[in-house]
Amino acid sequence: MGVRAAVNPSAATGAGDAETLDLARGNAPGTVKTLGRIVSLTDYEDFARAFAGVGKAQARELWSGRQKVVHLSVAPEADAELTSSDTLIVNLSEAIEKVRDPARPLVLQPYQRRYFAMTARIASDPTYRPEDVILWAQQSLEAVFGYEVRKLGQPVTAAEVISALHAVTGVVSVDLDALAILVDGSTPDTSGISLQAVLPALPAMGPGQRAQRDAFTAAELLTVLPSSITLSVMETVDA
Numbered sequence: 001m002g003v004r005a006a007v008n009p010s011a012a013t014g015a016g017d018a019e020t021l022d023l024a025r026g027n028a029p030g031t032v033k034t035l036g037r038i039v040s041l042t043d044y045e046d047f048a049r050a051f052a053g054v055g056k057a058q059a060r061e062l063w064s065g066r067q068k069v070v071h072l073s074v075a076p077e078a079d080a081e082l083t084s085s086d087t088l089i090v091n092l093s094e095a096i097e098k099v100r101d102p103a104r105p106l107v108l109q110p111y112q113r114r115y116f117a118m119t120a121r122i123a124s125d126p127t128y129r130p131e132d133v134i135l136w137a138q139q140s141l142e143a144v145f146g147y148e149v150r151k152l153g154q155p156v157t158a159a160e161v162i163s164a165l166h167a168v169t170g171v172v173s174v175d176l177d178a179l180a181i182l183v184d185g186s187t188p189d190t191s192g193i194s195l196q197a198v199l200p201a202l203p204a205m206g207p208g209q210r211a212q213r214d215a216f217t218a219a220e221l222l223t224v225l226p227s228s229i230t231l232s233v234m235e236t237v238d239a
Helices: 021-034 041-050 087-099 130-144 158-166
Strands: 054-063 068-076 106-110 112-124 171-182 220-233
Touching: 041 054, 041 068, 041 087, 068 087, 087 106, 112 130, 112 158, 130 158, 130 220, 158 171, 171 220
Parallel strands: 068 106, 112 220
Antiparallel strands: 054 068, 112 171
């Protein structure tokens, strides 16, 4: 009462964009299922996905070396890096602590990002310009294997890549020449990478399950690196 104006000396942070209709449809049931308390692994995932700013979550029961713990890997709504000190992780942890079962230890970690590279040759329908078909194929791969649609711990297969390319308008046939995970996230010489049938995206693991034997590691999110997609049109041979 009586206040005419207020000035915020610094910009607000930590908020998330408004939910899209598809996200609302997916998250709304989760808030009802948890009913304000977290008990099962599914409850942890539902609660995290419904939390503002969180886009993906995966809960697993892991062995710490002494006891079973609940491990929760989370990724933000937007395609961005996330650290344990970020406001989103801190706020989510505080919210979970108020409603979870205290008898089960919890480890909350931000996801790990992984990228893959690929090389393919495409035979295009002569009805379409080859450069258009290549552009559409690039856009399709970025959409199918992009941040928004991929899940934590979801692998990528060569068959899935070929299927995505075959679904592109103007593509007649596909020859997938290379498919591999990028070790350091840098753009490689794609002519030198191998062709692997399955690219794994590992789930969260406990101490002793990986090279870091004294620490937990979060689930991986495997997406394509747009700059590492190499597409070309097959040369036709006259009969």
